[in-house]
Amino acid sequence: MIISKKINDLVKKYHENKLSHAFLLVTNDINKCNKDIMELIKEISCPNKYQDACQDCNLCYQIENDVIPNIKKIYPDGQQIKKSQILELKEQFKTKPLYVANNIYIINNAEKLNSAAANTMLKFLEEPENSILGFFVTTNKEAMLETIKSRCQIIYNPYDNENITEILNLTDQQLEEFTEIAKEYLPKLINKTEDGIYLNKKYILSVFTEREQIIKFYNYLYWQISEKINSPQKQRELDFWKNIAFAKLLKIQKALFNVLESSLFNVNIELLLDNFALEMEKL
């Protein structure tokens, strides 16, 4: 299995003793994300020098098979993650970890923590112990309590955005910014609301000050839409793409492609935005 680059960074941080004690992983593939977390746990626990998919040691085998009592995975019980589940976790983690260096919890669909559970969790997060490592995994960061988010190191979309962050050389913060801007910008543009098409240029120029940022942003949009086109049935983080007809998606992709192509020829940025708006108007 190829370990996500971000997970590798965490391993490095762990060995440098710089690892946070709680993480929020924003993803759209919970299972895949769990696999990566398990790889991370193996990496930091394996008594042999860990190699990809260590088959040789007992410990990695046990981690892989979810039989280590110090590693606790929590899933929603019905529609919610309940307080009793968190209390049980706390009770279990009162004892020092036996087989691995840390007591580790993974809370899946963390946006489903109900408020009583979240409050219990909060107390847990406020008094972190060195021996506890926590992972919150969510597909919907917006639905999560601010108080929990603020206590976690946020790792954005470890899969789907891995390539884009590398290709476009984006920081996690930039990626988050772009996602927010796109959320506001695209629905307006696509639904051809007045301020969408006609203020297209004005809007972009109001949020970005540099040409380079604008091009990066359009690259980001192009990447997002291409992903959507390549995997139409897959749930995307940017769910506004979901309600757009496939043929339309292809046209938007083409319009974005034209922007990016023109950008290579040093075309004036305002002209570029005008051309994009024109193409979008034809949709």
Ligand SMILES: [Zn+2]
């Ligand atoms: Zn091992």
